[in-house]
Amino acid sequence: TRILSSDSPPSLVRLKDGRIVMLWNNCLRFSYANGGRHTLHGAISEDDGKTWRGYREVARNPLVNEPPPPHGDHGVSYTTPVVTARGTIVTPVSVGGAGGYYLLHVAPDWLLQTSRSADFGRALDEWSTFGTRGVAAADHPDKPGQKVLSLRKPDSDWPAGAVWNFPSGTRGRLRLRLRVQPGFAGGSVGLTDHFSVPFDFEDEIYNLYHLAIGPDGRLPGGSRLEPGRWHDLEFDWDTARSECRVQLDGRPVAKLAQSRETAGACYLRLRSTADSTDDAGLLLEAVSVEVVTQR
Incomplete structure (x- = not known):
């Protein structure tokens, strides 16, 4: 099964x-x-x-x-x-x-249901962040009255991560609007099919699709999230093709291989990969997902 x-x-x-x-x-x-x-x-x-x-x-x-x-x-x-x-x-x-x-x-x-959007106005009620430090709802730097998710790593002895569930899909599209801050020390975005604790350091092995974001926003293949600027990062996955195509601001930047067989993706995982501390971190303005289910 x-x-x-x-x-x-x-x-x-x-x-x-x-x-x-x-x-x-x-x-x-x-x-x-x-x-x-x-x-x-x-x-x-x-x-x-x-x-x-x-x-x-x-x-x-x-x-x-x-x-x-x-x-x-x-x-x-x-x-x-x-x-x-x-x-x-x-x-x-x-x-x-x-x-x-x-x-x-x-x-x-x-x-x-086949879609979901994050609501940061409800603090982080939809997210699992226990066992970590540095993840919080914060004021939007550009839009008064609006909240964002802030992910930093203020303590080198503590991980920083957040986990969000969405309807499972054999195919789907997940969109993030995010900004890495100047001095960002690295992070990762994972899509997977099960829950594990936010401080799971083995998630990069077991995620269905895993995207590493290097210090200062570097992506595989040479593209870059420019620090201090909002970007749209889009993940289009298809389990039948065993792949996930990643676009940055509408431009293809990566094709991620699927790590194993699955019934469908249903979790987003965000984690700081800073070696020590990262007081800059990243801001997440919006998350939305639409899926296609197997019938």
Whole structure:
């Protein structure tokens, strides 16, 4: 199967119209539970489980910034979903330790969405940044009242990274509007098909597509993000072709080879690759994605 998971129990429920919804932890590379349970994911199948759409985060561990309990499980898991009279799904979700259980409500058709845009006006509620320092919502330098994501590395002993989920697609287009600041010390952009912690240094190996941005904005092939200037960076991926084409301000700059087989990309990963500190970093003004799903 192409369904990735940590050592965690999944659950399935059949809707009144015959479709199946799956809840599970699409998480890898963390010591606890062979991948962790930081996020709970949902997907929907219209063909009895042959293919799945969504791969969306339906819950994240509300205690993720606290030390794990000394005994027992932790993270969001152990669901027992039921279908309501209105056709939605309700399930208890264990968070472990003193957190007990939460009640989760999922609208199945939400799992069929094929686009998403980031909203930095909600701070960074949509992003996972735990275990890192230097990632924050900041005032836009040019547009009063608007927010951007600022990614710096102020502490050499701490990583700086951010992770964002979007609808899974076998093909798709993701657009970033970003600005590397003068003195930028390097970073990376990754597209992948599973969650791993924001401080995962092995992501460059396991990302489906990985773009390294060198100090002062250098890209593979000689192109460059000019520091202090806003740029549009676009990723067009196609898993059938095992490639992702990258454009900078409308010009082709790279073709990234796909690292392995996959059911589709559903995560954006940003990380500082500075050797020491990077007080300059980069600013992210906008993120949007549109996907095509396998049917």
